Amino acid sequence: MAIDLPTIWAAIIAFAVLAYVVLDGFDLGVGILFPFFPQRHERDLMTNSIAPVWDGNETWLVLGGGGLMAVFPVVYATVLPALYMPIIVMLLALIFRGVAFEFRWRTQRASHYWDYGFWIGSTLAGFMQGIALGALVEGIEIADRQYVGGWWDWLSPFSILTGVAVVIGYALLGACWLNLKTLGDIQQRARRIAMITGVLMLGLIGAVSLWSPFINQVYFERWFSWPTAFFSAFVPLLLAVCAVALWHGLTTDKHLQPFLAALGLFVLSFVGLGISFYPYIVPGSLTIEEAAAPDSSLMFLLVGAAVMIPTILAYTAYAYWVFRGKMDPEEGYH
C-alpha cells in the first residue's frame, strides 16, 4: 500500500463519507423514529436535540460530493449517473427533512404535515443512501470514462437489503442519541427501540456480509485469503465487542456507552467495506490510482484539507460541547 496522493485522498474522502454516515446518521435516525413518538412535546424535544448540529452534519455530504468531483472526477461523473434515481430521490427527501426543522414551528395548522415530511424525508434519505451503497458494492458498468449501464441497474434484492440495513442502522443511532439526550419516558422508549434495532442491525450486518463475498470474486478473495484475511477476521471480532457493549449499556442504564457502541458498529462495517473495495474506488471498474485527478489538483486541495479538516473537527466538537447534556423539556419551547 503505497502512500501517494491518490491514496491519501481516498482516505480523506472515505473519512468524509464515514463522518457523514455517523453524524447525519443519528439525526436522520431521530427522524426515522418519529412514528414512535407521536406527542408534540416529544417531537419538539427530539428536533431540538439535533437542531443546532444537523446542518454541520449534512455538510460532510457536500464535502463527499464536492471532494469527489475535485479529486476523483471520473468517479463523480460515473457513479452519480449510475445512481441517478436514488440520488435525486435522496436529495428531494433531504429537502423535506431539512426545511421541517424550521417550518414545523412556523405554522400550527400544517405543522403535522411537516412532521410527516421530516419522518418520510429522513427515512427515504437513509433508504436511498443504503441502496446507493448496495448498488456500488454490486459494481457499476463503466466504459471509456462513462457510465454505460441501464437506468434501473441500481435496483436489486441486494441493494434493497442494504437500504433496509442503513435505515435500521440510522434508527439505532437515533435511538442511542435519544438515550443520551433525554430522560424519563422518552429515554425508556428510545432504549427499547435501541435494543430491537440493535439486534436487527447485527442480523443485517451478518446477512450483507455473508451475501457480498458471492457478488464479486474479489470480495471473496479479499475476505478469505492472506494477508487481508488477517484484517477481515478482526472486524467480526470487534463487532462482537461493540454488540456486547451496546447491550450492556442499554440494560445497565448507561447513557453514552450505547451511542459510542453503535458508532463502533458503523465504523467497523465501514472498515469492512474499505477492505473489500481497496484498491478499487468503484469496485471492479476503477482503481484509486486510475481515477485520481492530476497531482496538481490533489496537492492544491490537500494543503487546504490538511489545515481545514482539523480546524473543522475542532469547532464542530466545540459546537457539540456547547449543546452537551440532557435536553430540558422546559427550555426548548416556551
Next chain:
Amino acid sequence: MTFGMTAEILARIQFAFTISFHFIFPAFSIGTASYLAVLNALWLWKRDVAYLKLFEYWKTIFAITFGMGVVSGIVMSYQFGTNWSVFSDRAGAVIGPLMGYEVLTAFFLEAGFLGIALFGRKRVGDGLHMFAVAAVAVGTLISATWITSANSWMHTPAGYGIDANGNFFPEDWWAIIFNPSFPYRMTHTILAAFLTTAFAVGAVGAWHLLRDRSNRQAQIMFSMAMWMAAIVTPMQILVGDMHGINTLEHQPAKIAAMEGHYETHTDGAPLIIFGIPDDEAEKTHFAIEIPKLGSLILTHELDGTVRGLKEWAREDRPPALIPFFTFRIMVGLGLLMFATGLWSLWARWRRNLFTNTWLHRAALVMGPSGFVAVLAGWYTTEVGRQPYTVYGLMRTADSLSPVDAPAVGASLVAFIIVYFLVFGAGVFYLLRLMRRVPVMEEDHELDKGPHRAAGITPGPAQEEPIREGHSSGN
C-alpha cells in the same frame, strides 16, 4: 416525460430551475448574515434593546432562508454529476478543488457556528456569540468568493492545460482562481446580495412604518436599509459598468446579444433602448435607438467599435432574446434602486424619512427588486455564455451526462413539484414573519422555534440576569 424535448434541453431547464431557486436564498442570506452581525454588534456596543429585538426579528427569517439555501444547495453539488457528468469529468480537476475549498473554508464554518449563533447566546455568553454570528457572516462571504471564482473560470478560463483525452488540468492555480472576470463578478455578486437584503429589509420597515410611523424598530431598519440603498447602489452601478467592459474584452458575443447588435458598428454603436431581437432574421425588430450611446457606455468613446453577432458563426452565438431582456430588467431595476436611494437622502435631509408615506410605498414596492435583479443578471451572464459551458472550449451539448431524456424529464417534474411546494410554503412563512410587528413584547405566537436547544444546566456565562427584552433571545 420528455415533453418533446431532448435530454440536453431538459437538463438545461433543470439546472436553470434548480439554480434559480437556490440562488435567491443565498442572495438574501449573504446580506442578512452581515446585517445580523451589524445588529448584534450595535446591541453589544450601545446596549439598546431595539437592536437586540431587531436581531431576534431577522434571525428567525435568516434561519428559514439559510435552511432553504442549504437544502437547495446540496442539490446543486450533486447535479453536476448526475446531469453534467462529462463536464464534471473533463473540468473536475480544475473546478472541483475550487468548490472543495468552498466546502472546507465556508460551508463548515457557516454550519458549525450557525447553531451557536441561533440558539447559543445564553450558553456561550455575548463575546463568543458575537464571534459565532460574525463567523456565519464571514462564511457566507467566503462561500460567495469561491463559487464566483469557479463560475468565472467557466466564463473566462485561465491557468489550465488540456491533456490528450481532452481533460482540463491545472497549470497555475493563482491564474485559475484570479481569472480575468473573477474580481468583477465577485464584487458585483456580493454587492447585489447586499442590495437584495437592503431592499427587502427596507420594504419590511416601510410596511410597518405605513402602519405605525412611530415604531422605533421599524424606523431603525428602514433607515439602515436606505443608507445601504443610497451608498451601495452607486457603487454597484460603477462595478457593473466595469464588469461590462471586462465582458466586452473576454466575451464580446455576450455583449452583442445583451445589446441586440447583429451588425458590427465601427463608427459608434447606438444604444438600443427597446426592441425584439430575432436570431433567425438576424435583426432587432422595433428598435428604439439612441445614436452613439452604446459605444460610449461600452468603450467610453463615441466612435468605439462594438462587434455584432454576425461576426460569429451561427452555431457559436448565444441566443439574444433572453440576455437582451434580462439585461434591461436588471439595469432598469438598478436605476430604480438608485432613485430610491436618492429619494431617501432627500427625505433624510428634509427630516421626513419616517413620515414620507410615498417614500414608504415606493420602498415597499421595491422590496422584491433585488431578487428579480439578481436573477435577471444571472440569466444575462449565463445565457450569454452559451453555447459553451467552459467558454470557447467546451460546448454545453458536449457536457451532458449519457442520460435518457425520460429520466431527466421525470426528475425535472419532481424538482418542480417539490420546489414549488416546499419553497412556496417557505416564502409564505417568511412573508408571515415579516408581517409581524417588530415590537418589544415577546408574545408572538409564531415566535416560537427550535430555540436554545437544551442541554445541561447553564454555566456561569448564562446565569447573568436576563435583560429587558432578552428573554425573547431565542
